[in-house]
Structures are given as structure tokens and as C-alpha cells.
Amino acid sequence: xxxxxxxxxxxxxxxxxxxxxxxxxxxxxxxxxxxxxxxxxxxxxxxxxxxxxxxxxxxxxxxxxxxxxxxxxxxxxxxxxxxxxxxxxxxxxxxxxxxxxxxxxxxxxxxxxx
Amino acid sequence: xxxxxxxxxxxxxxxxxxxxxxxxxxxxxxxxxxxxxxxxxxxxxxxxxxxxxxxxxxxxxxxxxxxxxxxxxxxxxxxxxxxxxxxxxxxxxxxxxxxxxxxxxxxxxxxxxx
Numbered sequence: 001x002x003x004x005x006x007x008x009x010x011x012x013x014x015x016x017x018x019x020x021x022x023x024x025x026x027x028x029x030x031x032x033x034x035x036x037x038x039x040x041x042x043x044x045x046x047x048x049x050x051x052x053x054x055x056x057x058x059x060x061x062x063x064x065x066x067x068x069x070x071x072x073x074x075x076x077x078x079x080x081x082x083x084x085x086x087x088x089x090x091x092x093x094x095x096x097x098x099x100x101x102x103x104x105x106x107x108x109x110x111x112x113x114x
Numbered sequence: 115x116x117x118x119x120x121x122x123x124x125x126x127x128x129x130x131x132x133x134x135x136x137x138x139x140x141x142x143x144x145x146x147x148x149x150x151x152x153x154x155x156x157x158x159x160x161x162x163x164x165x166x167x168x169x170x171x172x173x174x175x176x177x178x179x180x181x182x183x184x185x186x187x188x189x190x191x192x193x194x195x196x197x198x199x200x201x202x203x204x205x206x207x208x209x210x211x212x213x214x215x216x217x218x219x220x221x222x223x224x225x226x227x228x
Contacts, residue, residue, distance in 0.1 A: 033216065042120070042203055043158070043218040056213045059115065090157065097214055100146035100165075100207050105157040 002027045006091050006106035013081055013113055021076045021109050023091030031094040032074040033058065033103070034066065036087040043090065049074055050097035081113040116141040118206050120219025127194050128227050135222045137204035138186045144206040144217075147180060147187045152201045152221075161202075162189070194226045 004025045013019055025032065033048035035058075045058030049068040063085055065077040074093075078085060088110050092103040117140040127133050137147075148163035164171045164178045164187065171178050175194075180187040191198055204219040 031214065035218075040123075040220060042220040043205075045216050045218075048213075048215065050214060056215075058215055059217065098209060100148075100163075100209060100214070102148070102160045102163070103150075103216070105159070107157055 002104070004091055004093050004104050004106040006089075006109050008109060009107060010110050011112070013111070015082055015113055016080050019078050019081060019111075021078075021089060021091075021111070023074045023076065023106055024072050025074075025093040025104070026072065027093065027095070027104070028071065029093035029095050029104075030071070031097040031103075032068065033092050034064070034074070034076045035090045035092065036060065036085075037090060037108075038087050046076070046089075081111075083113050085111065086113050087111060115215070116144060116206055116208075116217040118204060118217045118219045120204050120222060122222060123220065124223045124225075126225045126227060129194060129196060131194055133189075133191045133194050133198070133224055133226075135189045135202055135204070135224070136186060137188070137206075137219050138184075139206040139217070140185065141206070141208065142182075142185065143208040143210065145209070146207045147178070148205050148207075149178060149189050150203045150205065150218075152203065154200070158203060191224075194224075196226050196228050199224055199226045 034046040035043040047066040091106040145166035150158035152158040177190040
């Protein structure tokens with residue numbers, strides 16, 4: 001089954017403790033991205049990747065890191081999480097980076113930083 | 115960067131009536147405009163998209179119109195049904211040799227009253 005899988009689905013952590021949210025897609029998609037969703041603010045793009053080893057900042061990259069060592073995986077890293085990073089996070093992938101096509105979203109990761 | 119505004123933030127309609135959601139964007143380079151539906155507790159899913167070389171696109175009860183001159187695009191849902199109740203997001207994106215960012219609106223919570 002074609003899908004985008006995020007882990008974990010729920011995470012509660014403490015300020016400053018490094019964490020990684022994994023994202024994996026099995027559709028051989030070129031383009032992958034991370035979003036955070038906050039009430040009243042919609043979806044905001046954190047980072048995106050056009051292909052392996054190619055990553056770029058989105059609208060709200062501060063406090064986040066990403067890597068794209070393989071085509072299927074695009075982990076989101078919070079080196080020192082802070083309470084303002086409490087949010088619902090979505091990973092998404094699209095077939096092509098050159099022509100915009102449908103983005104398939106993962107199930108979401110609800111992160112709470114205390 | 116791009117700025118996408120979406121109105122209204124909430125919308126209630128009677129079953130069978132039409133619903134219209136409007137978005138404006140600021141960057142004339144944007145050339146791809148998808149609409150996503152997000153049911154409660156679920157991931158966003160694409161319902162329709164339109165590219166800048168097209169003025170209107172229809173898919174059964176859903177249609178999207180685009181006015182590039184005025185930089186606005188709208189989602190039209192006819193003969194609404196209770197299962198259309200969800201949050202709807204518009205987005206604007208443009209591919210260029212410097213990157214490919216997506217900008218989402220803040221969402222419209224649609225309630226269809228039986």
C-alpha cells in the first residue's frame with residue numbers, strides 16, 4: 001500500500017532533550033516536506049527536500065533540522081526542543097519536485113514539549 | 115515570500131446548499147493551487163488542484179476557479195452533504211530554480227447542517 005509513515009504518532013518530551021521524528025514513503029517520490037499545524041495558523045512549511053542530499057528552508061525553519069540521505073526517508077530533528085515547538089507535525093511527499101503534483105501526507109505526530 | 119489569505123475561517127450551510135471558500139495570494143510567480151480537506155483527527159487530503167494556465171476545473175460537486183490577474187482562487191462545493199463537513203485548506207506554490215515552497219491558508223471549518 002502506497003503511504004507516508006511517521007513515527008511516533010504522539011510524543012511528550014522535556015525542554016532541551018533532542019528528538020527525531022521519522023518519515024518514510026514507499027512511493028519513490030522526489031519531493032518531501034515537513035509542516036507544523038497550529039490553531040489559527042494553518043499548515044506552515046518547515047523544511048523541504050527536492051531530492052536526495054538536497055534540502056531547503058521553508059517558512060518556519062528555526063529550531064529544526066532535516067536530512068535526506070536516502071530517497072524514502074526524511075527525518076525531522078529538534079536538537080533542543082522548546083515549548084513553542086509544541087504542535088501537530090505532518091510529513092508529506094510528492095512524486096516530482098519539478099512539476100507540482102498531489103502531496104500525500106503522513107498521519108501526523110502530536111508533539112508536546114514541557 | 116508568498117502570503118496566502120483564506121476566508122471565511124468558519125462556514126455553516128444547510129445540506130444541499132452551496133459553499134464557497136476564497137483565497138488570495140501575493141506572489142505572481144505562484145503557479146499551482148491545490149485544495150486540501152482535513153477531517154477531524156485525520157491527515158489533509160487533496161480534493162482538487164488547478165494550475166496557472168487554467169481558469170476553472172471541475173470534479174463532480176467540487177470546482178475551483180482561478181483569477182491570475184486578481185490573484186485569487188475559490189473553492190465551490192455544490193449540493194453539500196454532511197460528509198463535506200471538515201477543515202479546508204488552500205495553498206499556493208511555485209517551482210523555480212531556487213526552490214519549491216508551499217504556502218497554505220489558515221483553513222476554513224465547514225459545517226454542513228443536516
